[in-house]
Amino acid sequence: MTEDTAKPVSRPVKKRQARGEKRMAELLDAAAEVFAEQGFAKASTNAIAAKAGASPGTLYQFFENKEAIAEALMARYVTRLREAHGEAFDLAVAELPLEAMLDRIIDPVVAFDRANPGFYALLSDPQLAPELASAKRPAQKLMFERLDKILEKKAPGLPPEKRTLTAEVAVHLFRGLLPMIMAAEEPDLPKVVKETKRALRAYLSTTLPPEPRRITGSGA
Amino acid sequence: MTEDTAKPVSRPVKKRQARGEKRMAELLDAAAEVFAEQGFAKASTNAIAAKAGASPGTLYQFFENKEAIAEALMARYVTRLREAHGEAFDLAVAELPLEAMLDRIIDPVVAFDRANPGFYALLSDPQLAPELASAKRPAQKLMFERLDKILEKKAPGLPPEKRTLTAEVAVHLFRGLLPMIMAAEEPDLPKVVKETKRALRAYLSTTLPPEPRRITGSGA
DNA sequence: TGCAAATACGAGTCATCACTCGTATTTTAG
DNA sequence: CTAAAATACGAGTGATGACTCGTATTTGCA
Numbered sequence: 001m002t003e004d005t006a007k008p009v010s011r012p013v014k015k016r017q018a019r020g021e022k023r024m025a026e027l028l029d030a031a032a033e034v035f036a037e038q039g040f041a042k043a044s045t046n047a048i049a050a051k052a053g054a055s056p057g058t059l060y061q062f063f064e065n066k067e068a069i070a071e072a073l074m075a076r077y078v079t080r081l082r083e084a085h086g087e088a089f090d091l092a093v094a095e096l097p098l099e100a101m102l103d104r105i106i107d108p109v110v111a112f113d114r115a116n117p118g119f120y121a122l123l124s125d126p127q128l129a130p131e132l133a134s135a136k137r138p139a140q141k142l143m144f145e146r147l148d149k150i151l152e153k154k155a156p157g158l159p160p161e162k163r164t165l166t167a168e169v170a171v172h173l174f175r176g177l178l179p180m181i182m183a184a185e186e187p188d189l190p191k192v193v194k195e196t197k198r199a200l201r202a203y204l205s206t207t208l209p210p211e212p213r214r215i216t217g218s219g220a
Numbered sequence: 221m222t223e224d225t226a227k228p229v230s231r232p233v234k235k236r237q238a239r240g241e242k243r244m245a246e247l248l249d250a251a252a253e254v255f256a257e258q259g260f261a262k263a264s265t266n267a268i269a270a271k272a273g274a275s276p277g278t279l280y281q282f283f284e285n286k287e288a289i290a291e292a293l294m295a296r297y298v299t300r301l302r303e304a305h306g307e308a309f310d311l312a313v314a315e316l317p318l319e320a321m322l323d324r325i326i327d328p329v330v331a332f333d334r335a336n337p338g339f340y341a342l343l344s345d346p347q348l349a350p351e352l353a354s355a356k357r358p359a360q361k362l363m364f365e366r367l368d369k370i371l372e373k374k375a376p377g378l379p380p381e382k383r384t385l386t387a388e389v390a391v392h393l394f395r396g397l398l399p400m401i402m403a404a405e406e407p408d409l410p411k412v413v414k415e416t417k418r419a420l421r422a423y424l425s426t427t428l429p430p431e432p433r434r435i436t437g438s439g440a
Numbered sequence: 441t442g443c444a445a446a447t448a449c450g451a452g453t454c455a456t457c458a459c460t461c462g463t464a465t466t467t468t469a470g
Numbered sequence: 471c472t473a474a475a476a477t478a479c480g481a482g483t484g485a486t487g488a489c490t491c492g493t494a495t496t497t498g499c500a
Contacts (some may be wrong), residue, residue, distance in 0.1 A: 039261070
């Protein structure tokens, strides 16, 4: 009963070989492309397998069904997003003035979203099956909870309900601008990102306490 | 060659009877429900026909294909949206102070969107076929162009490019909050709508010239 | 009243697709 | 070296769903 392999899970836990891990990664890469192009609903599992240079049978050796593919892909995205700007680093951001803070948060997220169109495709699809919605949730929570914590540090006096609403609204505001961010051609991107920050800054500064005045000269 | 029925269109223009118009309306009502529940991709034409109390054959007597249903539905929504707050009335809104203006614009739109979940379902679906995207466009243009005109009146000095960007961003900000607006339970709605207005007001007031001071007392 | 057009039906067609299964090959453990 | 486990294949299966078509009924019009 105390063996290390004793999992009460019903899944027949196979020992994965290195080859298998690699295949899974290839399949997820392919899935990301196909989802980005077709969206989850229209994407076909056979197309994913083909793009990965695998057969349908192989695909189903690693993923129970189509949804499991999206879930695994999402999980990978969440991991990568966490890595992209590490957890510890994040809370320090609350010490910065609003404008600098937004730079630090938004730039990496924009870069990540543009580098991973499959992530955007899954995240922005409003009618995914309930199971998939739950796969989406961690990704949304990720941003929401971080902002919530940052706001808590930046405005300790704010009542929690108000703070939570603010964080939620801010995340949705950003998501609203994501289509513009994703669609922008490279040269137009800075303009769009700048406007995004302006909008968020305008909104947040109505909720946050006024910033302490900055000395224009050097701080030495 | 100058007959009133001389249309170079390839469509075999049938004479529609009153019964036919009614059927089309019923089918569009059913389609709206099914799209709202399942989304466009998962919605089945047979389900739409069944919900309308019609047969598949009847459905295809009125609509060339599934996309045509969504296009017709969108066209109907755009018409209704135009009616909801008439064109002429709209420009007068630019004379109001920002806060009152947002009340006048946002309240009807929120009411419309909540009353027509099918509209939201089509509008928020990011991967519709290209033809459908073009059916969506008028709906998006509707809000964008109106805002653009209003901004032009409210801030004549603003360079057109800047004004257009502002209008586009504002519309996207609103769309970003739509999921919250749609998901809110009736009692929570005012809170969400209020926050929506706060966000838009904050953003727009950074672009618009400062408002003339209002006299707090009565104007008499 | 009678006929042509419009409306209505729904079983059937055909393509697509998620997923399976029998089998063949490669890897790892002993 | 060998057997079991893991990986790989891809034709096949069953379900679903968009759309058709032959036919029946209703309506508008002369």
